Amino acid sequence: MLPSRDLMHRRRRLRAVVSGDPPRYPEEEDLWPRRALEGVIVDASPHVLTLALADGSEVRLPMSATVSIWYDGRAELAALRPGRHAVVRPAASGGLAAEQIWVDIARVTGVITKRTGDVFEVDAGPHRGRLTVTVPAQAMRRVQVRHPRLEPGSLLDVIGVRRGHEILGLRPAHTSPQPAPHAIEPASRREAESVRILRGTATWFDHPDGVRGAAYPALDPYGDGGGCGTGPVTRLPYLSLGSEVRVRNECTGQEAPVPVIECGCLAARFCDRCVRCGTSPRGRVVELSRSAFVDLGGDLDAGCFNVTVRVDRP
Template sequence: MPAGLGDRRRFTAALLGRTVAPEPFDPPARVVRGVLVDISPHLLSLATPHGDERFVLTEATGFWRGTGSGFSDLRPGQDVIVRCVPEAASVAERVWSGLARATGVIAEVDEDILRVDTGHDREPVTVVIPYRASGRMQVRHPRLEPGYLFDAVGLWDDGVLQALLPATSQPHYPAADAPRRPPVRSAAHAIAGMVSWYDPARGGSPHANPMGLLGGLAYPALDRAADCGAVCDRATGCAALPLLSLGATVGLVNQCTGESAILPVVACGAAVSHFCDRCVTCDSPARGRIAQLTLASFIALGGRPEAGCFNATLTVG
């Protein structure tokens, strides 16, 4: 947890009790991120901040670098994330390389290049849609124009996101013309909805950016008067979420796998407050995004980043 946020949680726990602000509890799955050193059909070696680590590859190990990938698509020097088999910390269950995502509002369009505003507290992302992915992207994102929502998963290419997979279906209206929804006042103990992910390190290895393995989530209903700030650009989401502050902790259960964790709120999730979609993974009727997990927490809780989302239950207090 970033400096200062842990102190907030401890102060809240001392004031209101540990049940209101419990200690963060990580998911059981081991997630490792580093720079690829070497790979063979049976062994993968990563340079991590803790030194070189080796992982056994089996016939069941899955790979993702774009679409239809295998171990031969990975090259030394690439940013790689490994999720290990829960009962075997050195056996790779799944391996991802070069993961990238842009979620937000299209700010500018210059021919085939987009600039996507990903929230008031984050840098915009430059996006290019390769020809091989243009068909599937156009089906679910027909209006690549300023003001429209955009959400896609792809690969980093020298700081530019090569968008390969649409992560949702774009609404037919600009974000500014979304139906007005009254503020919600939720007293619910548990809230069901969709969670997505973002990468705080934007493709950087943990050596260059320690945020690459940050655990926690960005929350789309931070208090405007405090943590969201004067330049807050969040909307009134369609999920009935209570107001929280940075440093708060929430319980999260993946409805598809049953994996759970207690995670800290580490950032503002203003970008996802504009989306009123639903996740078809482990189908649920609930609409609205209740959290934007860091990439490491999303994978550790059983999510597949290329799918873009999973359905979850979020517990406050």
């Protein structure tokens, strides 16, 4: 369940009182660099894309001849079939003109619990449940470059496409190879760190409603903090649902405040690094929803970017 707007505002007011800073609210100032759109394709022509959004409305987006379309790699306009899901990045010049479109892109991140041939059952954490992903024979070798041990207990992070109710895992996320192929159980006793600047890797996760938010690996497990009983291998400061982190994409320079809407406990199990613009100095410190990831200049098919996260703790 997403934290309510009232809960988020109340926690920001309390933090502001303790720290002596005036509270800020996202609706009072437009702090997002761009606003991605997610929806189901209704119609597409060489010049206009029509999407049905999650709230039931429809929007028509102009497309230029240089628009980039992804459907398991670079694709043509034929990939924009009605009924498919699309994530659209608008042009930097403003307006709703589509600059980049990802069609039916999906990601499965978690611990393999069962394998039957090329079909894997993956535990994606208590908030996302168990997912089933098929890795076709032609993609198996490519996936094993990053995940050599595709067996129960091993970590898996693949990007692919949805076809109906099936997810095809076609390529690994573009990070360095996982040093420890099996899921690492965090220490049962750990202490929160007091650091406020985190430098590491940002990844993305599927969210059905297209919200802008973050999953954070170290949510307080007590009270209504939202923690899910696990934590990071390396120390991170504790936060709660409704907290706010300021995220900067070090590959593009774009940044924005992002609310914490979920516990990213599975991200804490990975020890890999992002290699998009140099090697990130640390592993996964935040997961962003698709819209937030795209708004901050991330490419969904790349899977990650190097990030600086400011944690506003009094």
